[in-house]
Each structure stands twice: as C-alpha cells, then as structure tokens.
Amino acid sequence: MTTLVDAYPSRITTEPAVIERFEPVIHHPDGTASPGPASHDALVEYERDGYMVMESLFTQSEIDAYLGELAALARDPEVRRRPEAVVEPNSDALRSLFAVHRDNPLFHELSRDPRLVDIARQLLGSDVYVHQSRVNLKPGLTGQPFFWHSDFETWHTEDGMPRMRAVSASVVLTDNTEFNGPLMLIPGSHRWFVSCVGETPERNYEMSLKAQQIGTPDPANLEWLVAQGGIVAPKARRGSVIFFECNTMHASGVNLAPAPRSNAFFVYNSVDNQIGGPFAAPAPRPEYLASRDTITTLR
C-alpha cells in the first residue's frame, strides 16, 4: 500500500491557512473544450465560478415522481429511525436521508441517469462513481441553516478523498427562492483550500450533519473569499440541476417559507480519486456517508 501525501492538510495545525488549489477544475485534458453535454460556455462558467446551473434537465413529471417518493420517505417513521436519516434539531421532521442511490430503486436509477453522469464524466475527465448520495428536505418554517463549508474539506479529512476531483449534482425538486433557505455559494472559492483548525472528534458526523462546527472556515479567510467573489444564491427552478465543484464554499439559510425546499443530491467522484483512510479523523465514516463501492463504475 502506498502512502498518499496529504496535499490539503486541515484539522492538524493550530492556525487557519489558505492553500492554493493544485489541480485543474475541469480534469479532462481539453479543459473547457472537454467533449460532452455541457457547452463550452457552461464549462467556462464552471471553471471560473466553481458551479453551473443546467436548466430544465428533468421534466416536470419526473420531478413529481421524485417528490412523491420523497414525501413517502418523509412520512415513514421507520425511515426516520434509520442511521441514514438526519432529522431537524428542533423537530422530528426528516431533513436528509443518505445512500438513496443504494437503498431506493427510483433514486438508484436517477443516480445513474446519463443527464447527470455524462456531465460528471465530462468535468472529471474519467469514469465516475457515487461517493455519496442523499435527498434533502428542508421542511417549511423549521429547516435550519447550514454554515459555510467546503464539502471537500470533510471528504478529505474524514473520508480520505485525496484530491479535488469530485462534483456534486443537486437535482432541484422545488423552486429555490430567497425565502426558503436556498443554496448559497461563493464564486471562485473552489480555487482555494481553507485549512481549518481543531481536531475531528470521534463519530463527528453524528453532530456535524446537524450543525457543523469542526471543518468550518475561520471568519478572516471566509471574509477574504467573499471580498473576491461575493455571494450568489441561484434561483434555480425545479427540474434544473446545480453542479458544484467539491471545494466550492457553500451554505444555506433557514427555510422561512411554509413549503419544504427539497433536492436530490449526488456526489460523483473520479475512479482515479478513490478514497483511502481519513487524513485527519480517528476512523472512516460509515459506508452510507462515503461509499467504497466503486465496482459498479457508472457508464
């Protein structure tokens, strides 16, 4: 077994730091001319901003089917008791359910849909597999905020993902408005790795999925990122998909609207970027948070 160099140390030092990203944003050697369904313009946007919104990738009747499945899962008290379920801190409402690509036939199919997978392959320049999946309901009037964070920081420190060669696809199931706690992103933040302070406690994920504390960026570096790129909250409509780079800093506010704000969320990782042991955590996270099943390589 080879020992991997920790290219992005975090949760190790006592001072926060910013490290410039080593690898490309679009991993195909042709860069923004990478062949596939995403246009050159979309790829330019993704490379520059760390995200892109693909409108109307799914039909309204497809979205209805996903929402119906989601509602059935949310109603089922058995589902809320599974380890894969996260409930709202202030209520028993289902907030997220992980590993739906593994456990749920409909979301399994969605995770393999060429409309998602072909774009992931185009961006990552290789075959891909699902590192993590979940459905997120952000219940109306109660859905709590999520502070700024880079997903890669957690996947690196806690899951052992070596490099920034993964992309998240958020299939928008309900229109994002300024009132329902939409996804907020800092454009350009994916080019910088904010090394965080603090040590990962044991079974940190049990806390961090409710309210992340360890692995959140320090205020000074966050302010620096916002000063450069600002903040955006794409008003994506249901049926569209937000693709965002694994290291793009993002957050979401409280859902103060009556209806839930929901999405289906798939993280595609390159088969050339498979996870090993955690870089800065006492033990790997469970399979439902960080899949090691890369056998069924997608397409």
Next chain:
Amino acid sequence: MTTLVDAYPSRITTEPAVIERFEPVIHHPDGTASPGPASHDALVEYERDGYMVMESLFTQSEIDAYLGELAALARDPEVRRRPEAVVEPNSDALRSLFAVHRDNPLFHELSRDPRLVDIARQLLGSDVYVHQSRVNLKPGLTGQPFFWHSDFETWHTEDGMPRMRAVSASVVLTDNTEFNGPLMLIPGSHRWFVSCVGETPERNYEMSLKAQQIGTPDPANLEWLVAQGGIVAPKARRGSVIFFECNTMHASGVNLAPAPRSNAFFVYNSVDNQIGGPFAAPAPRPEYLASRDTITTLR
C-alpha cells in the same frame, strides 16, 4: 381604574385562532389623506401591506455617526453585561441593546427626530411616545434567525398594550441584502391577529429575546397568511427607514454575509393606547422593554 376588555386574546386558549383586526391601520380620521410627510401613495401602501419603505430619510454622514456609536457600544464589555443587552446564543457578540432612546444621547436625539416622529403621528393620528427602542446588530456569519411573529402579540400579552395603534421604525444602518438576514414581512398580515397557544412563563423575555417560542403563530395560520400575501424582504439601503405596523407578521434569517446587518429601531405608540397590566403574562416586563414613561410626549 377601568378594566380593559381583551380585544385580542392570545396565550389563553388551547387552540390557535385568527381574529380579524378591529381598528383602522391609519388612525387619523382622514385615513390615507392624513396630513404629514408621508405621501398619499405611501399611506395607501402602508394601509394595504402593513409596511412602507421611506428611502434616503437620513444622510450618509448621519448614518456613519450612528454606526460609529453602535460599534463603540458593541466593543464595550460593560455594555454586554447590562440587562438591556442581548448577546448572540452561539457567541458573546452583542445582538441587541434596548432602551437606547433613554440611555444614549445620540439615539435619544434620533428617537425624537421629526423625520420619524412626524410620520408616526401621521399614521397613529395622535401624539406618540417611544414604547420600546433598541439597536440591532446582526453580526456577520453568526447572527441567528428570528422566527415569524407579530410584535403586537407580545406587546399585548406581556406588556398590556390594548389595541393596534403603534408603529415600528427601523432606521437602516447597513444595506439589506438577500444574504445578511434582512427583515422579511408578510404583506397584509397586519389585518389578522393570530391568537397563539401556550402560557407565558415567568421572565419569558429572557428566553424570547434570544429565540422566541411562546407567541409564535401556528404553521397552518402562518401558511394561510403567506398564501394570501406572500413574503417580501425589502432591499432597503442604509439611510432609509422601514415603517411597519405593530401587527405585521415578520421574521429574519441568519446573517451569512461577513459584515453585520444593523439598524436602530423605535416603536412609537399612541398616547391614547398606553399600556396597562399584561393581558396574558404573570408580570409586566421591565421598563427597558416596555416604557411607561409617557410624560415626555414627543412633539
């Protein structure tokens, strides 16, 4: 001493209810033709929506002076230890400081400024006094959300304000954006009183100023109000003033931007609507939350 009828019962019954508002929104007998600095159009808006935004009521150098004073208050550890101070639940940062119209010379002057008082008199159709004042800092990256509520519900049950004849003036000190937890309102909600369930605990204000639980509307009636009026978040610029009716349902999200979102907040009550004993609380709240000093009637 005459016993007042409880026109708006709340925190008494076991079922939530909606009561239609009895009194006018504009109390001057001429209604939207009420004489004063606010235009007829502005009054029409206020009567219909329960709020209005007056742009550029204060100059940028005046706002700089208020912000300077606010920063000095926030820096002072003595201030944070006063009973009038509320700090953020997750940090020691100053969130609000009450009774600034009483304790702080600059904000005392502001509370008596004709640009505020003359509009309050125009809306309330009488002389007015300051029922409550505060400065709100919503610190960047940490400022917590506030759930939907009607201020009148609290002022009625806990302070003994008999009728809906008060108006809040929020002097905007920092631009409101969709990212810094701006004031959100439900237009038209001021026409309905949502009677809440639950009993007011002793010294409820010690909790409720951090995160209100008692006196918040039930989800079904809230959804009904939003279905009728929607949600708005005025993108008011510094120097403008948001006037909103005492019964307008409002909320605010988390401040996910790096800079604070700040305002100076004055509640003007009609001298014909002075507070008595609480309608549904074990004891009146302290003077700094509900002033009984109506001697220095304004103008």
